[in-house]
Amino acid sequence: MGSLYRIACGIGLTVMVVACAQAEDWKVAKNEEGIKVSLSDVAGSQYKAYQGVATIKAGIPRLRALQEDVAAACAWIHECKSQKILKHEGDKTWTYTQFNTPWPVTPRDSVLEITTVEGADGSLTRKLLGQPKYIPEEKGFVRVAQVEGYWKFVPKGDNLTEVTYQVHTEPGGSVPSWLANKFVVDAPFNTLKALKEHAEQ
Template sequence: MHSENISRLFQKFRSNIRILRNSLALSFVLGAAWINAFANETWHPKERKDGIKIEFKNNEGEKYEEFLAETIIEAPVKEVFNIISDTTLCARWVHRCLESEVVYQRSLNEKLIYQITKFPFPSKSREVYLHTEISFEEKGSIVISMNSRKFKPKRTNLIQINEARIRYVLKPTKDRKTLITWQQYFDPGGRLPLWIINREGITFLQKSLGNLKNLAETPSNN
């Protein structure tokens, strides 16, 4: 009887070891897949002009290219942040921005923005609602995240953008300048050709960052 109990305990122990070994193997596979998913997020060079570097990548299940732009602005992070977060300045630096306003502000770090972007004739202009969150990171960096939200159209003559995400990362440099990284994806809706939207995405970032640099680096403009 005693021998049978020992035998059962030993078999149970071996079974638990197998379960543990299989669980560890599964965890390793899942962990490796998670790491590979980020490792495979490859950005490809698109354009480098006037100190502005632009890269792109194609995401599975998304129609258009996602862009990543980077440049140095010769102004402190606080000044660059103040310009980006001030909706009344949108038309002065964001390419094709016709109008921008705060719909509501839930806190200092969260608000909803309504914005109109002019599209070239004969295309209709676009409107978008952007849920905006601000995060103040370590070492003086600031992250601004914007994601589109669907609301009742404000103007019937516009097409509403229902899929857009924007992320600004502002990092201070040692010489009190700002390294800005701007990541963006948007689907403008409508029936515009794919190549036009992808090309316009490059132009949009290039001109917007150029305008932002001029505005931030010239004190009299602020």
């Protein structure tokens, strides 16, 4: 029984390691203007996870303020049409966002639960979790089925902050592969580029 237990644990550990390795197997898709975008396959999904990393000449308080001004943040979030706060409670905020999509794809909307965590090292993490059933679906929009990711801000001294934006999305409905492949590169790149421009003004 002891041997069987050890074998079972060993197999379980191997599966966990493989899953983690797959989730972290990032391949650089774009590296321009100080912004690096990497993609990773996600087990059981036809859509890749994306990760954008950039160093911005602004402190964390400035970046946090831009993030927490939810309506105005739509100006720098890729393909954002409108955005609003649904509820704020403690370290959690629920937001509703409508996105533009090219014809003939039906526009998407999403509900996010955002949890803000302050690190002992001065870093700030904003965890993103889709809550598609939080409010009724809107006519003319397809609700994004799943969102999981985070924003992470790490101070680098001299008013510099390393910003990481990582997300995996199940967009719901039918999305052409060309659009999905374009989105996972454009979303982090354009979002970080616009955030950088706003933060460094």
